[in-house]
Amino acid sequence: MTNLEKMGQNGQRAAFELGQLGTQRKNNALLNMANALVMNTDKIIEANKEDIANAKKNGIKEAMIDRLLLTPDRINDMSDGLRQVMDLPDPIGKVDRGWETVSGLDITQERVPLGVIGMIYEARPNVTVDAAGLCFKAGNAVILRGGKEAINSNIVLSETLRSALKDSNINPDAIQLIDDVSHETAQKMMELTEYIDVLIPRGSGKFIKMVVNKAKVPIIETGAGNCHIYVDKDADLEKALKIIINAKVQRPSVCNAAEKVILHKDVANKFLPKLFAALQANNVEVRGDTLAKAIVPEIVPATPEDWGTEYDDYIIAIKIVDSLDDAIKHINKYNTKHSESIITENYSASRKFMKQIDAAVVYSNASTRFTDGQQFGFGAEIGISTQKLHARGPMGANELTTTKYLVQGDGQIRH
Amino acid sequence: MTNLEKMGQNGQRAAFELGQLGTQRKNNALLNMANALVMNTDKIIEANKEDIANAKKNGIKEAMIDRLLLTPDRINDMSDGLRQVMDLPDPIGKVDRGWETVSGLDITQERVPLGVIGMIYEARPNVTVDAAGLCFKAGNAVILRGGKEAINSNIVLSETLRSALKDSNINPDAIQLIDDVSHETAQKMMELTEYIDVLIPRGSGKFIKMVVNKAKVPIIETGAGNCHIYVDKDADLEKALKIIINAKVQRPSVCNAAEKVILHKDVANKFLPKLFAALQANNVEVRGDTLAKAIVPEIVPATPEDWGTEYDDYIIAIKIVDSLDDAIKHINKYNTKHSESIITENYSASRKFMKQIDAAVVYSNASTRFTDGQQFGFGAEIGISTQKLHARGPMGANELTTTKYLVQGDGQIRH
CATH class of the missing domain: 3.40.605.10 (Aldehyde Dehydrogenase; Chain A, domain 1)
Incomplete structure (x- = not known):
């Protein structure tokens, strides 16, 4: 020994x-x-x-x-x-x-x-x-x-x-x-x-x-990363689509990849079909709550465990919420305190999200994939602390x- | 429950x-x-x-x-x-x-x-x-x-x-x-x-x-504090005496009180009898190694455990060393990484001690009793971290x- x-x-x-x-x-x-x-x-x-x-x-x-x-x-x-x-x-x-x-x-x-x-x-x-x-x-x-x-x-x-x-x-x-x-x-x-x-x-x-x-x-x-992207009612939906696909697909096995999308109900009808199509085109399995499934029937029903799971794979789960407050509450409950992002053009919504989300890195209108020593400009990293x-x-x-x-x-x- | x-x-x-x-x-x-x-x-x-x-x-x-x-x-x-x-x-x-x-x-x-x-x-x-x-x-x-x-x-x-x-x-x-x-x-x-x-x-x-x-x-x-004061060969012995008595006696039950004195051999003969008398006058039990006891026979022999012990009481142990390097080695081995002080008028000795001692607070020519949120100017403290x-x-x-x-x-x- x-x-x-x-x-x-x-x-x-x-x-x-x-x-x-x-x-x-x-x-x-x-x-x-x-x-x-x-x-x-x-x-x-x-x-x-x-x-x-x-x-x-x-x-x-x-x-x-x-x-x-x-x-x-x-x-x-x-x-x-x-x-x-x-x-x-x-x-x-x-x-x-x-x-x-x-x-x-x-x-x-x-x-x-x-x-x-x-x-x-x-x-x-x-x-x-x-x-x-x-x-x-x-x-x-x-x-x-x-x-x-x-x-x-x-x-x-x-x-x-x-x-x-x-x-x-x-x-x-x-x-x-x-x-x-x-x-x-x-x-x-x-x-x-x-x-x-x-x-x-x-x-x-x-x-x-x-x-x-x-x-x-x-x-x-x-390292544990159950990262969320919240698409606000005032989101620029083109940015949202681009960011979600990047955060999920560019390298799905890493801790800063997105695992969940939270959609405000006011944009769900318009945005979800497009998002679903783009995710499917990138071979991502899409799971979702009953509201999401009601909009896109091909969505796989999410189980309660899904919300706390880090897939590290071509899988994503989508939840539809009534308000920004509900989104914040859900994310603070299920996240691993790693990286969370809001997509919005609304100043107050962005400010509230940034202040109230409890995580190492909180983003406004950017991909969670940037949580990285190189991207931050630290040159190299020994890991991402989630404590x-x-x-x-x-x-x-x-x-x-x-x-x-x-x-x-x-x-x-x-x- | x-x-x-x-x-x-x-x-x-x-x-x-x-x-x-x-x-x-x-x-x-x-x-x-x-x-x-x-x-x-x-x-x-x-x-x-x-x-x-x-x-x-x-x-x-x-x-x-x-x-x-x-x-x-x-x-x-x-x-x-x-x-x-x-x-x-x-x-x-x-x-x-x-x-x-x-x-x-x-x-x-x-x-x-x-x-x-x-x-x-x-x-x-x-x-x-x-x-x-x-x-x-x-x-x-x-x-x-x-x-x-x-x-x-x-x-x-x-x-x-x-x-x-x-x-x-x-x-x-x-x-x-x-x-x-x-x-x-x-x-x-x-x-x-x-x-x-x-x-x-x-x-x-x-x-x-x-x-x-x-x-x-x-x-x-x-909180754990086995704090040392090292009296260098180039110490101002009046400062040394004043500082040791303060660090030991002003409030012996606290973690930033001095528990050990390390004496350079070149000042031991001259300084130790005075130090012993002053400690005795303050009701402090003085323990020491064989070299110390050879100078002041009334000193109680220190056991190996003494060097690692925090007394929190009217007790102090004294060790005589050949060099600054030996003092640093001894302190880094036995200290609790709390507070250590060197008494010296020698610039290089002070610089070396400050650089090489591994502790939360390292002093030159001051009492270890200053390691405290109030004294540092923080207003209040929740404790002294030794990690x-x-x-x-x-x-x-x-x-x-x-x-x-x-x-x-x-x-x-x-x-």
């Missing part, structure tokens, strides 16, 4: 060193990591072939195998990702605020690394590189625990990154992979409160729920930091 | 309404609450007398009974506390940042309430009022669960606040008290993830550890908020 305590101690030591490195040396190391990936393409693909062969042997379905697959192009993409992280501003050392107190103390609140970050994730081996790069940029050591399907790829990828750290004269324990993929080790990792400052799970909604339930280490919950503590929405390097108060005095005591 | 789900639902409904109230109405309600406390002084003291009588009957020790005791003066203090919270700036609606993306979306990141906050705490009934006021100011509903020793006081205090909310035409479920003090109900509260957004425990280190271990709701850990997620150090109204991204477009879809 893997010695997690030892890994934890090594991680803490590396994190301490990393916290003192400075931007230049971190960026040099990121460049070395990026180059090392490309130079080791053959070795990485060889290891990946083993994973692919095992996956086929175990009857894993085609879509999953595609997620597992590494090609020279995909390795190049991971390498480019590290270069982009290198180009990001360094969040460490930034002073958020500062002031002098009545007792004459000078206080500054400065950004510092979180320390040791645990990443626990499912199949895709690119998470190994993406997470390692972003955690490193923010001065954190990372302990990675990927899925067993990608274990051979993950071992070679992490070894490649560690060699690059060694070549950069940096403690390679800044990036550690748990190569024991047993459930016992995963459970132990989730309880390693003494060494891991925060645990970030990446994967399916089911996987994340499992981690949230079992972990003792503080967690940042990511309210610490970080909410797309998490970039800045969200992988905490703060420290530095207080300078000249002998002050408290009276 | 208390119907916690029902309380959770009522809390969520109240939180939604509270989030839309605006500063003026919240401040009016806070004023009404402050007045109601004073007007109900007799009733509050009557209920408190029951708690005091029970405590005496149960043989609870004098210091604890003093914490439980409410007097007209103390009720006035609580009332003044609410008035101070009223005068604080409202954190809700503040825009932290905003920008336009390449796709022409306007993004603002705005401060919004956390939602429903759970407070679980031990004896002192003033926490009921302090916590309710600060949570309310930040637009949050609060569910309070105080210790059984203060239950009669807590019931009357919370009812008084709820009446004031009703009189202010505000949903009284913004402040709810769990009046069932059984362990089962506490455990159920700690698992109420569907309704409580964050749980804040207040009390002894042991109590907080218990909550951290048992809770499923995300927690903000507060790295979400908030670190003194937590005021601002730390009881989260953010929401508001994104405005005119039909943008993702390509």
Whole structure:
């Protein structure tokens, strides 16, 4: 069994060193990591072939195998990702605020690394590189625990990154992979409160729920997305159609894809047949409540469970409501606090929706697909936080930091 | 058994309404609450007398009974506390940042309430009022669960606040008290993830550890403070003496009191006898390592456990080190990430200590006793966070908020 305590101690030591490195040396190391990936393409693909062969042997379905697959192009993409992280501003050392107190103390609140970050994730081996790069940029050591399907790829990828750290004269324990993929080790990792400052799970909604339930280490919950688009009575219906199709179809498997459409009754008769046709033309199964079915009989009846379900697939469910207030109430009840959008040309309706919807990101007249670190301009992301503590929405390097108060005095005591 | 789900639902409904109230109405309600406390002084003291009588009957020790005791003066203090919270700036609606993306979306990141906050705490009934006021100011509903020793006081205090909310035409479920003090109900509260957004425990280190271990709701850990003062070889020894005595003696029972002194060997011979005498004169038991005992034989030998122990009492332990690096290593190993101070006139030593110590607050030449919401200028605090997620150090109204991204477009879809 893997010695997690030892890994934890090594991680803490590396994190301490990393916290003192400075931007230049971190960026040099990121460049070395990026180059090392490309130079080791053959070795990485060889290891990946083993994973692919095992996956086929175990009857894993085609879509999953595609997620597992590494090609020279995909390795190049991971390498480019590290270069982009290198180009990001360094969040460490930034002073958020500062002031002098009545007792004459000078206080500054400065950004510092979180320390040791645990990443626990499912199949895709690119998470190994993406997470390692972003955690490193923010001065954190990372302990990675990927899925067993990608274990051979993950071992070679992490070894490649560690060699690059060694070549950069940096403690390679800044990036550690748990190569024991047993459930016992995963459970132990989730309880390693003494060494891991925060645990970030990446994967399916089911996987994340499992981690949230079992972990003792503080967690940042990511990814569950039951996103709604509300078409108001004063919507520009052309915009609405374009946005719904984009939000559902452009990439249905991701968390910021739309899963539900809420229609104001005043536009339902006119808009629903068009919407239905467009969704059908894009191979989307359309479910709906009885009011929707009354307008378009081909609609599949939605069950009560539908309203809380994230399909991640070519399926959408449509509900018709009497008012904006009903739409807000329904969305706040069933959403996963991820991303919600209103389509309207009405100023007051937009303002009310933006104020009253409880979610990480609330849109007016735009596709929910923009909830993404790249699209937000953060450069890269470690995930989309759907919790309210610490970080909410797309998490970039800045969200992988905490703060420290530095207080300078000249002998002050408290009276 | 208390119907916690029902309380959770009522809390969520109240939180939604509270989030839309605006500063003026919240401040009016806070004023009404402050007045109601004073007007109900007799009733509050009557209920408190029951708690005091029970405590005496149960043989609870004098210091604890003093914490439980409410007097007209103390009720006035609580009332003044609410008035101070009223005068604080409202954190809700503040825009932290905003920008336009390449796709022409306007993004603002705005401060919004956390939602429903759970407070679980031990004896002192003033926490009921302090916590309710600060949570309310930040637009949050609060569910309070105080210790059984203060239950009669807590019931009357919370009812008084709820009446004031009703009189202010505000949903009284913004402040709810769990009046069932059984362990089962506490455990159920700690698992109420569907309704409580964050749980804040207040009390002894042991109590907080218990909550951290048992809770499923995300927690903000507060309060454990094994604080160090390091006296550098280049310290101004007069400042050092004054600061150590202040940090240890001014109020030994609190988390920002100093528990350890780390002495550089070059000043130990000269400084330790003076320090020992001053500590003795203040009735402080002085423990120390063998090097310290060699200089002052009256020092009690410290055991290995001493270095990690928070005394909260008139006890201090002294360790002598060879270098600044050794001091930093020792502190980072044993501290609770609360508050640490270096006493030095040496610029580089100060800079290194401030950069390398891992704690919520790091001081140069000042008493650790300043780690406090009032002293920092936050007006009031809900506790001192010793964790790295979400908030670190003194937590005021601002730390009881989260953010929401508001994104405005005119039909943008993702390509």
